Amino acid sequence: MPTPTKIKAPLTKITRFADDVFKLDFAVERKYTRFKPGQFLHLTLEDFDPTQAYWPESRVFSICSAPKTNTLSIIYSVKGAYTTRMRDELVEGGEYWLKLPYGDFIIEQLLPEGETAVLVAGGTGISPYVSYLEQGLENGFGRHVHLAYAVRSPERLSFDDLLSRTRTTETFTQRVWCETDGAEDNGIITDSGPLDLDSVVADVANFPSPHYLLSGPPGMLATFSSKLKTDHGVDEQFIHIDEWE
Ligand SMILES: Cc1cc2nc3c(=O)[nH]c(=O)nc-3n(C[C@H](O)[C@H](O)[C@H](O)COP(=O)(O)OP(=O)(O)OC[C@H]3O[C@@H](n4cnc5c(N)ncnc54)[C@H](O)[C@@H]3O)c2cc1C
Incomplete structure:
Protein backbone atom coordinates (compact mmCIF):
# COMPACT_ATOMS: atom_id res chain seq x y z
CA MET A 1 0.00 0.00 0.00
CA PRO A 2 1.50 3.41 -0.93
CA THR A 3 2.52 5.64 2.00
CA PRO A 4 0.16 8.64 2.35
CA THR A 5 1.56 11.83 0.79
CA LYS A 6 0.65 15.50 1.15
CA ILE A 7 0.38 17.43 -2.10
CA LYS A 8 -0.67 20.93 -3.13
CA ALA A 9 -2.85 20.56 -6.22
CA PRO A 10 -4.55 23.05 -8.54
CA LEU A 11 -8.33 22.77 -8.57
CA THR A 12 -8.99 22.66 -12.30
CA LYS A 13 -12.76 22.23 -12.36
CA ILE A 14 -15.80 22.57 -10.11
CA THR A 15 -18.96 20.88 -11.42
CA ARG A 16 -22.26 21.77 -9.76
CA PHE A 17 -24.95 19.06 -9.81
CA ALA A 18 -27.32 20.78 -7.39
CA ASP A 19 -27.04 23.63 -4.84
CA ASP A 20 -25.57 21.16 -2.38
CA VAL A 21 -23.68 18.67 -4.60
CA PHE A 22 -20.36 19.45 -6.30
CA LYS A 23 -17.56 17.56 -8.02
CA LEU A 24 -13.98 18.79 -7.73
CA ASP A 25 -11.17 17.85 -10.16
CA PHE A 26 -7.57 18.41 -9.14
CA ALA A 27 -4.59 18.12 -11.51
CA VAL A 28 -1.80 16.00 -10.05
CA GLU A 29 1.19 14.07 -11.21
CA ARG A 30 0.36 10.49 -12.09
CA LYS A 31 2.57 9.14 -9.28
CA TYR A 32 0.06 10.56 -6.76
CA THR A 33 -2.84 8.51 -8.11
CA ARG A 34 -1.51 5.10 -7.11
CA PHE A 35 -4.42 4.59 -4.72
CA LYS A 36 -6.66 1.52 -4.57
CA PRO A 37 -10.25 1.94 -5.81
CA GLY A 38 -12.43 2.65 -2.75
CA GLN A 39 -9.83 4.73 -0.87
CA PHE A 40 -10.26 8.34 0.27
CA LEU A 41 -8.29 11.57 0.60
CA HIS A 42 -8.15 14.48 3.06
CA LEU A 43 -8.85 17.99 1.77
CA THR A 44 -8.03 21.08 3.79
CA LEU A 45 -9.06 24.67 3.08
CA GLU A 46 -6.17 25.95 5.20
CA ASP A 47 -2.61 26.52 4.10
CA PHE A 48 -0.18 23.82 5.16
CA ASP A 49 3.49 24.21 5.90
CA PRO A 50 5.27 21.04 4.71
CA THR A 51 8.20 21.79 7.04
CA GLN A 52 5.86 21.33 10.03
CA ALA A 53 4.24 18.10 11.20
CA TYR A 54 0.92 19.82 12.02
CA TRP A 55 -1.85 19.02 9.52
CA PRO A 56 -4.73 21.53 9.72
CA GLU A 57 -8.45 20.75 10.04
CA SER A 58 -9.65 18.78 7.04
CA ARG A 59 -12.44 16.50 5.87
CA VAL A 60 -12.22 13.20 4.05
CA PHE A 61 -13.78 12.31 0.69
CA SER A 62 -13.77 9.13 -1.36
CA ILE A 63 -11.68 9.43 -4.51
CA CYS A 64 -13.99 9.15 -7.52
CA SER A 65 -11.50 9.25 -10.39
CA ALA A 66 -9.61 6.38 -12.01
CA PRO A 67 -6.25 5.39 -10.53
CA LYS A 68 -3.02 5.98 -12.49
CA THR A 69 -4.17 9.15 -14.26
CA ASN A 70 -3.36 12.87 -13.84
CA THR A 71 -6.58 13.73 -12.04
CA LEU A 72 -7.94 13.30 -8.52
CA SER A 73 -11.67 13.90 -8.20
CA ILE A 74 -14.15 13.93 -5.33
CA ILE A 75 -17.88 14.54 -5.06
CA TYR A 76 -19.20 16.19 -1.92
CA SER A 77 -22.56 17.23 -0.57
CA VAL A 78 -22.91 20.26 1.67
CA LYS A 79 -23.82 18.99 5.13
CA GLY A 80 -22.29 21.08 7.92
CA ALA A 81 -19.95 23.98 8.56
CA TYR A 82 -16.90 22.65 6.75
CA THR A 83 -18.58 21.57 3.52
CA THR A 84 -20.44 24.93 3.51
CA ARG A 85 -17.02 26.61 3.63
CA MET A 86 -15.93 24.39 0.74
CA ARG A 87 -18.86 25.60 -1.35
CA ASP A 88 -18.11 29.25 -0.44
CA GLU A 89 -14.31 29.27 -0.59
CA LEU A 90 -13.09 26.80 -3.20
CA VAL A 91 -12.35 28.42 -6.58
CA GLU A 92 -11.21 27.04 -9.91
CA GLY A 93 -7.53 27.86 -10.39
CA GLY A 94 -6.88 27.88 -6.63
CA GLU A 95 -4.36 25.46 -5.12
CA TYR A 96 -5.31 23.24 -2.18
CA TRP A 97 -3.62 20.72 0.05
CA LEU A 98 -4.61 17.06 -0.19
CA LYS A 99 -3.37 14.07 1.75
CA LEU A 100 -3.78 10.51 0.38
CA PRO A 101 -4.38 7.60 0.07
CA TYR A 102 -6.28 6.25 3.09
CA GLY A 103 -8.88 3.61 3.86
CA ASP A 104 -9.60 -0.08 3.61
CA PHE A 105 -12.91 -0.09 1.71
CA ILE A 106 -11.03 -1.77 -1.12
C1 LIG B 1 -14.25 7.39 4.73
C2 LIG B 1 -15.15 8.58 4.48
C3 LIG B 1 -15.42 8.95 3.17
C4 LIG B 1 -16.24 10.04 2.92
N1 LIG B 1 -16.50 10.36 1.63
C5 LIG B 1 -17.34 11.40 1.37
C6 LIG B 1 -17.64 11.75 0.01
O1 LIG B 1 -17.13 11.15 -0.94
N2 LIG B 1 -18.51 12.78 -0.18
C7 LIG B 1 -19.09 13.47 0.86
O2 LIG B 1 -19.88 14.37 0.62
N3 LIG B 1 -18.79 13.17 2.15
C8 LIG B 1 -17.93 12.18 2.43
N4 LIG B 1 -17.63 11.88 3.74
C9 LIG B 1 -18.20 12.74 4.82
C10 LIG B 1 -17.35 14.05 4.97
O3 LIG B 1 -16.01 13.73 5.36
C11 LIG B 1 -17.89 14.99 6.08
O4 LIG B 1 -17.83 14.36 7.32
C12 LIG B 1 -19.33 15.34 5.86
O5 LIG B 1 -19.43 15.96 4.62
C13 LIG B 1 -19.85 16.24 7.00
O6 LIG B 1 -19.97 17.56 6.59
P1 LIG B 1 -19.16 18.79 7.28
O7 LIG B 1 -17.76 18.40 7.43
O8 LIG B 1 -19.52 20.01 6.53
O9 LIG B 1 -19.84 18.88 8.69
P2 LIG B 1 -19.26 19.54 10.00
O10 LIG B 1 -20.46 19.88 10.81
O11 LIG B 1 -18.28 20.62 9.71
O12 LIG B 1 -18.54 18.34 10.69
C14 LIG B 1 -19.09 17.05 10.67
C15 LIG B 1 -18.27 16.11 11.48
O13 LIG B 1 -16.87 16.24 11.19
C16 LIG B 1 -16.13 15.93 12.34
N5 LIG B 1 -15.25 17.07 12.72
C17 LIG B 1 -15.60 18.19 13.36
N6 LIG B 1 -14.53 18.97 13.56
C18 LIG B 1 -13.48 18.32 13.04
C19 LIG B 1 -12.10 18.62 12.94
N7 LIG B 1 -11.58 19.71 13.46
N8 LIG B 1 -11.30 17.73 12.30
C20 LIG B 1 -11.80 16.59 11.79
N9 LIG B 1 -13.12 16.25 11.87
C21 LIG B 1 -13.94 17.10 12.50
C22 LIG B 1 -17.10 15.66 13.41
O14 LIG B 1 -17.29 14.27 13.50
C23 LIG B 1 -18.35 16.37 12.96
O15 LIG B 1 -19.49 15.83 13.49
C24 LIG B 1 -16.79 10.80 4.00
C25 LIG B 1 -16.48 10.44 5.30
C26 LIG B 1 -15.67 9.35 5.55
C27 LIG B 1 -15.35 9.00 6.99
Whole structure:
Protein backbone atom coordinates (compact mmCIF):
# COMPACT_ATOMS: atom_id res chain seq x y z
CA MET A 1 0.00 0.00 0.00
CA PRO A 2 1.50 3.41 -0.93
CA THR A 3 2.52 5.64 2.00
CA PRO A 4 0.16 8.64 2.35
CA THR A 5 1.56 11.83 0.79
CA LYS A 6 0.65 15.50 1.15
CA ILE A 7 0.38 17.43 -2.10
CA LYS A 8 -0.67 20.93 -3.13
CA ALA A 9 -2.85 20.56 -6.22
CA PRO A 10 -4.55 23.05 -8.54
CA LEU A 11 -8.33 22.77 -8.57
CA THR A 12 -8.99 22.66 -12.30
CA LYS A 13 -12.76 22.23 -12.36
CA ILE A 14 -15.80 22.57 -10.11
CA THR A 15 -18.96 20.88 -11.42
CA ARG A 16 -22.26 21.77 -9.76
CA PHE A 17 -24.95 19.06 -9.81
CA ALA A 18 -27.32 20.78 -7.39
CA ASP A 19 -27.04 23.63 -4.84
CA ASP A 20 -25.57 21.16 -2.38
CA VAL A 21 -23.68 18.67 -4.60
CA PHE A 22 -20.36 19.45 -6.30
CA LYS A 23 -17.56 17.56 -8.02
CA LEU A 24 -13.98 18.79 -7.73
CA ASP A 25 -11.17 17.85 -10.16
CA PHE A 26 -7.57 18.41 -9.14
CA ALA A 27 -4.59 18.12 -11.51
CA VAL A 28 -1.80 16.00 -10.05
CA GLU A 29 1.19 14.07 -11.21
CA ARG A 30 0.36 10.49 -12.09
CA LYS A 31 2.57 9.14 -9.28
CA TYR A 32 0.06 10.56 -6.76
CA THR A 33 -2.84 8.51 -8.11
CA ARG A 34 -1.51 5.10 -7.11
CA PHE A 35 -4.42 4.59 -4.72
CA LYS A 36 -6.66 1.52 -4.57
CA PRO A 37 -10.25 1.94 -5.81
CA GLY A 38 -12.43 2.65 -2.75
CA GLN A 39 -9.83 4.73 -0.87
CA PHE A 40 -10.26 8.34 0.27
CA LEU A 41 -8.29 11.57 0.60
CA HIS A 42 -8.15 14.48 3.06
CA LEU A 43 -8.85 17.99 1.77
CA THR A 44 -8.03 21.08 3.79
CA LEU A 45 -9.06 24.67 3.08
CA GLU A 46 -6.17 25.95 5.20
CA ASP A 47 -2.61 26.52 4.10
CA PHE A 48 -0.18 23.82 5.16
CA ASP A 49 3.49 24.21 5.90
CA PRO A 50 5.27 21.04 4.71
CA THR A 51 8.20 21.79 7.04
CA GLN A 52 5.86 21.33 10.03
CA ALA A 53 4.24 18.10 11.20
CA TYR A 54 0.92 19.82 12.02
CA TRP A 55 -1.85 19.02 9.52
CA PRO A 56 -4.73 21.53 9.72
CA GLU A 57 -8.45 20.75 10.04
CA SER A 58 -9.65 18.78 7.04
CA ARG A 59 -12.44 16.50 5.87
CA VAL A 60 -12.22 13.20 4.05
CA PHE A 61 -13.78 12.31 0.69
CA SER A 62 -13.77 9.13 -1.36
CA ILE A 63 -11.68 9.43 -4.51
CA CYS A 64 -13.99 9.15 -7.52
CA SER A 65 -11.50 9.25 -10.39
CA ALA A 66 -9.61 6.38 -12.01
CA PRO A 67 -6.25 5.39 -10.53
CA LYS A 68 -3.02 5.98 -12.49
CA THR A 69 -4.17 9.15 -14.26
CA ASN A 70 -3.36 12.87 -13.84
CA THR A 71 -6.58 13.73 -12.04
CA LEU A 72 -7.94 13.30 -8.52
CA SER A 73 -11.67 13.90 -8.20
CA ILE A 74 -14.15 13.93 -5.33
CA ILE A 75 -17.88 14.54 -5.06
CA TYR A 76 -19.20 16.19 -1.92
CA SER A 77 -22.56 17.23 -0.57
CA VAL A 78 -22.91 20.26 1.67
CA LYS A 79 -23.82 18.99 5.13
CA GLY A 80 -22.29 21.08 7.92
CA ALA A 81 -19.95 23.98 8.56
CA TYR A 82 -16.90 22.65 6.75
CA THR A 83 -18.58 21.57 3.52
CA THR A 84 -20.44 24.93 3.51
CA ARG A 85 -17.02 26.61 3.63
CA MET A 86 -15.93 24.39 0.74
CA ARG A 87 -18.86 25.60 -1.35
CA ASP A 88 -18.11 29.25 -0.44
CA GLU A 89 -14.31 29.27 -0.59
CA LEU A 90 -13.09 26.80 -3.20
CA VAL A 91 -12.35 28.42 -6.58
CA GLU A 92 -11.21 27.04 -9.91
CA GLY A 93 -7.53 27.86 -10.39
CA GLY A 94 -6.88 27.88 -6.63
CA GLU A 95 -4.36 25.46 -5.12
CA TYR A 96 -5.31 23.24 -2.18
CA TRP A 97 -3.62 20.72 0.05
CA LEU A 98 -4.61 17.06 -0.19
CA LYS A 99 -3.37 14.07 1.75
CA LEU A 100 -3.78 10.51 0.38
CA PRO A 101 -4.38 7.60 0.07
CA TYR A 102 -6.28 6.25 3.09
CA GLY A 103 -8.88 3.61 3.86
CA ASP A 104 -9.60 -0.08 3.61
CA PHE A 105 -12.91 -0.09 1.71
CA ILE A 106 -11.03 -1.77 -1.12
CA ILE A 107 -13.39 -3.97 -3.08
CA GLU A 108 -10.71 -6.22 -4.58
CA GLN A 109 -9.39 -6.98 -1.11
CA LEU A 110 -12.78 -7.33 0.61
CA LEU A 111 -14.18 -9.97 -1.77
CA PRO A 112 -12.83 -13.43 -2.61
CA GLU A 113 -12.13 -14.01 -6.29
CA GLY A 114 -15.15 -14.70 -8.49
CA GLU A 115 -17.75 -13.74 -5.87
CA THR A 116 -20.36 -11.13 -6.83
CA ALA A 117 -19.96 -7.46 -5.88
CA VAL A 118 -23.30 -5.74 -5.27
CA LEU A 119 -22.50 -2.03 -5.08
CA VAL A 120 -25.32 -0.21 -3.27
CA ALA A 121 -25.05 3.59 -3.40
CA GLY A 122 -27.22 6.45 -2.18
CA GLY A 123 -26.40 9.88 -3.69
CA THR A 124 -22.73 10.84 -3.29
CA GLY A 125 -22.24 7.32 -1.92
CA ILE A 126 -21.43 6.25 -5.47
CA SER A 127 -17.97 7.88 -5.11
CA PRO A 128 -15.94 4.94 -3.77
CA TYR A 129 -17.24 2.70 -6.57
CA VAL A 130 -16.33 4.99 -9.48
CA SER A 131 -12.61 4.25 -9.53
CA TYR A 132 -13.39 0.52 -9.21
CA LEU A 133 -15.75 0.69 -12.20
CA GLU A 134 -13.29 2.71 -14.29
CA GLN A 135 -10.55 0.20 -13.54
CA GLY A 136 -12.86 -2.75 -14.28
CA LEU A 137 -13.90 -1.28 -17.63
CA GLU A 138 -10.26 -1.09 -18.59
CA ASN A 139 -8.96 -4.40 -17.23
CA GLY A 140 -12.10 -6.54 -16.75
CA PHE A 141 -13.84 -7.21 -13.43
CA GLY A 142 -13.12 -10.91 -12.97
CA ARG A 143 -16.48 -11.25 -11.19
CA HIS A 144 -20.08 -10.20 -11.70
CA VAL A 145 -20.72 -6.63 -10.55
CA HIS A 146 -24.20 -5.22 -9.92
CA LEU A 147 -24.70 -1.52 -9.20
CA ALA A 148 -27.82 -0.32 -7.37
CA TYR A 149 -27.71 3.49 -7.27
CA ALA A 150 -30.34 5.96 -6.09
CA VAL A 151 -30.52 9.73 -6.45
CA ARG A 152 -33.05 12.25 -5.18
CA SER A 153 -33.46 14.11 -8.50
CA PRO A 154 -32.19 13.61 -12.09
CA GLU A 155 -29.72 16.52 -11.96
CA ARG A 156 -27.98 14.81 -9.04
CA LEU A 157 -27.15 11.86 -11.27
CA SER A 158 -23.40 11.99 -11.64
CA PHE A 159 -21.11 9.89 -13.86
CA ASP A 160 -23.68 9.50 -16.69
CA ASP A 161 -20.86 8.75 -19.08
CA LEU A 162 -19.46 5.98 -16.88
CA LEU A 163 -22.93 4.49 -16.33
CA SER A 164 -23.53 4.45 -20.09
CA ARG A 165 -20.27 2.57 -20.66
CA THR A 166 -20.87 0.01 -17.89
CA ARG A 167 -24.31 -0.81 -19.36
CA THR A 168 -22.67 -2.53 -22.31
CA THR A 169 -20.34 -4.68 -20.20
CA GLU A 170 -21.22 -8.37 -20.11
CA THR A 171 -20.36 -9.06 -16.46
CA PHE A 172 -22.11 -5.93 -15.21
CA THR A 173 -25.73 -5.12 -14.42
CA GLN A 174 -27.23 -1.97 -12.94
CA ARG A 175 -30.43 -0.40 -11.74
CA VAL A 176 -30.77 3.32 -11.04
CA TRP A 177 -33.58 4.84 -8.97
CA CYS A 178 -34.65 8.48 -8.97
CA GLU A 179 -37.13 9.88 -6.45
CA THR A 180 -38.45 12.74 -8.60
CA ASP A 181 -39.09 13.33 -12.30
CA GLY A 182 -37.21 16.07 -14.09
CA ALA A 183 -34.68 16.89 -16.74
CA GLU A 184 -33.13 14.59 -19.34
CA ASP A 185 -31.44 11.56 -17.79
CA ASN A 186 -29.82 9.95 -20.88
CA GLY A 187 -31.93 6.82 -20.34
CA ILE A 188 -29.86 5.75 -17.33
CA ILE A 189 -32.63 5.95 -14.74
CA THR A 190 -34.54 2.66 -14.68
CA ASP A 191 -36.83 2.99 -11.66
CA SER A 192 -38.70 5.73 -9.82
CA GLY A 193 -38.86 6.19 -6.06
CA PRO A 194 -36.31 5.35 -3.39
CA LEU A 195 -33.86 2.45 -3.70
CA ASP A 196 -35.74 -0.80 -3.19
CA LEU A 197 -33.49 -3.26 -1.40
CA ASP A 198 -35.83 -6.23 -1.96
CA SER A 199 -35.44 -5.74 -5.74
CA VAL A 200 -31.66 -5.60 -5.38
CA VAL A 201 -31.61 -8.91 -3.53
CA ALA A 202 -33.89 -10.46 -6.19
CA ASP A 203 -31.74 -9.04 -9.04
CA VAL A 204 -28.58 -10.75 -7.77
CA ALA A 205 -30.13 -13.98 -6.49
CA ASN A 206 -28.67 -16.07 -9.34
CA PHE A 207 -25.14 -14.67 -9.22
CA PRO A 208 -22.46 -16.48 -7.17
CA SER A 209 -22.10 -15.49 -3.47
CA PRO A 210 -23.36 -11.88 -3.54
CA HIS A 211 -21.46 -9.48 -1.25
CA TYR A 212 -23.37 -6.29 -0.47
CA LEU A 213 -21.23 -3.15 -0.33
CA LEU A 214 -23.08 -0.21 1.16
CA SER A 215 -22.13 3.45 0.73
CA GLY A 216 -24.23 6.54 1.34
CA PRO A 217 -26.10 8.42 4.06
CA PRO A 218 -25.52 6.82 7.51
CA GLY A 219 -29.29 6.27 8.03
CA MET A 220 -29.58 4.34 4.79
CA LEU A 221 -26.57 2.18 5.62
CA ALA A 222 -27.95 1.22 9.03
CA THR A 223 -31.41 0.41 7.63
CA PHE A 224 -30.10 -1.60 4.66
CA SER A 225 -27.57 -3.50 6.74
CA SER A 226 -30.17 -4.58 9.27
CA LYS A 227 -32.77 -5.38 6.56
CA LEU A 228 -30.27 -7.58 4.70
CA LYS A 229 -29.67 -9.57 7.88
CA THR A 230 -33.20 -9.81 9.24
CA ASP A 231 -35.39 -9.91 6.10
CA HIS A 232 -33.01 -11.72 3.75
CA GLY A 233 -30.84 -13.79 6.08
CA VAL A 234 -27.58 -12.35 4.69
CA ASP A 235 -24.63 -13.26 6.88
CA GLU A 236 -22.54 -10.38 8.26
CA GLN A 237 -19.45 -11.52 6.31
CA PHE A 238 -21.30 -10.66 3.08
CA ILE A 239 -22.05 -7.05 4.15
CA HIS A 240 -19.35 -4.36 3.81
CA ILE A 241 -20.02 -0.77 4.81
CA ASP A 242 -18.08 2.38 3.86
CA GLU A 243 -18.48 4.27 7.15
CA TRP A 244 -18.70 8.03 6.52
CA GLU A 245 -18.95 9.00 10.20
C1 LIG B 1 -14.25 7.39 4.73
C2 LIG B 1 -15.15 8.58 4.48
C3 LIG B 1 -15.42 8.95 3.17
C4 LIG B 1 -16.24 10.04 2.92
N1 LIG B 1 -16.50 10.36 1.63
C5 LIG B 1 -17.34 11.40 1.37
C6 LIG B 1 -17.64 11.75 0.01
O1 LIG B 1 -17.13 11.15 -0.94
N2 LIG B 1 -18.51 12.78 -0.18
C7 LIG B 1 -19.09 13.47 0.86
O2 LIG B 1 -19.88 14.37 0.62
N3 LIG B 1 -18.79 13.17 2.15
C8 LIG B 1 -17.93 12.18 2.43
N4 LIG B 1 -17.63 11.88 3.74
C9 LIG B 1 -18.20 12.74 4.82
C10 LIG B 1 -17.35 14.05 4.97
O3 LIG B 1 -16.01 13.73 5.36
C11 LIG B 1 -17.89 14.99 6.08
O4 LIG B 1 -17.83 14.36 7.32
C12 LIG B 1 -19.33 15.34 5.86
O5 LIG B 1 -19.43 15.96 4.62
C13 LIG B 1 -19.85 16.24 7.00
O6 LIG B 1 -19.97 17.56 6.59
P1 LIG B 1 -19.16 18.79 7.28
O7 LIG B 1 -17.76 18.40 7.43
O8 LIG B 1 -19.52 20.01 6.53
O9 LIG B 1 -19.84 18.88 8.69
P2 LIG B 1 -19.26 19.54 10.00
O10 LIG B 1 -20.46 19.88 10.81
O11 LIG B 1 -18.28 20.62 9.71
O12 LIG B 1 -18.54 18.34 10.69
C14 LIG B 1 -19.09 17.05 10.67
C15 LIG B 1 -18.27 16.11 11.48
O13 LIG B 1 -16.87 16.24 11.19
C16 LIG B 1 -16.13 15.93 12.34
N5 LIG B 1 -15.25 17.07 12.72
C17 LIG B 1 -15.60 18.19 13.36
N6 LIG B 1 -14.53 18.97 13.56
C18 LIG B 1 -13.48 18.32 13.04
C19 LIG B 1 -12.10 18.62 12.94
N7 LIG B 1 -11.58 19.71 13.46
N8 LIG B 1 -11.30 17.73 12.30
C20 LIG B 1 -11.80 16.59 11.79
N9 LIG B 1 -13.12 16.25 11.87
C21 LIG B 1 -13.94 17.10 12.50
C22 LIG B 1 -17.10 15.66 13.41
O14 LIG B 1 -17.29 14.27 13.50
C23 LIG B 1 -18.35 16.37 12.96
O15 LIG B 1 -19.49 15.83 13.49
C24 LIG B 1 -16.79 10.80 4.00
C25 LIG B 1 -16.48 10.44 5.30
C26 LIG B 1 -15.67 9.35 5.55
C27 LIG B 1 -15.35 9.00 6.99
